Amino acid sequence: MRRGKKIAFLGVLLGLMLVLSLAEGAIPPILPPFGRIGLPNIVVLYCLLCLGWREAGTMVLLKAGFAFITRGAVAGTLSLSGGLLSFGAAVLLLVCTKKRATLAALGVTGAVAHNAGQLAVFSFWAKTNVLPVYFPLMLIAGILTGFATGTVFRLTLPLLDRK
């Protein structure tokens, strides 16, 4: 892809990611605080698998930056920690399995890591360690929502490839 075209494409993807995160925020979480489905993660997964890890990492950073500007330091760090951790976990999984990880596994790993990262940052802001209390729920929600995003990604992949 030519440079200009790629930048435009990444811009569109970032826009999609922000809209997805907004739409998701409008739905009350099924299981607060982890009930969010994690739709923006699909875009990150797409970047990771079809474009490269640099592009995916950039998306995570830009989204956190956007949250930081529009919703403040708390939301920004929550987005950054969750995003970076789920991104890191997905990359690690791909490397460990020599790129043979399934989409469902990628989704679940990302979602659980995302929740763990956000809980850690939440504990930091609230100066209250909530990790032990929320661990089981974090795991359950991560598995369910991660499986859902992996499945949605599987369904959208053929459409995206058609370009």
Next chain:
Amino acid sequence: MKWVSKRDLLAMAALLLAALLLLFLRPAKEDGARFEVLAGGQVILSGSLKPDREFVLSGYPGVTLSIRDQRIAFTRSDCPDKTCVRTGYISGPGQVSACLPNGLVVRVVGGGGVDMVLKRAVREPHMECGRV
């Protein structure tokens, strides 16, 4: 790429089972439970969950806390996201509701103190955090 493998399903089922087991090993509601309000990590107020009442925190004129049926909730807040209000009532020891923009955390503690509480359980999660 493959969607899902048998190994994935097995791993997910095992993890789900383990998590559910952890959940059910924990008590939910406790008589004589108390609440604590923390600002910046320091306990600024604590009290009983009886009787039912409603109060404004001193120093935080925009925040109202309500206690009903031994449960406590943020019912009004001047913060932009209102996640604390949407969290609703919390009751079990260890449950947390937070208004991060105001730096406020409300938690329910049992008779055993904070360390016991952290090892104890929640059946419903309630806090401000989520996919951002």
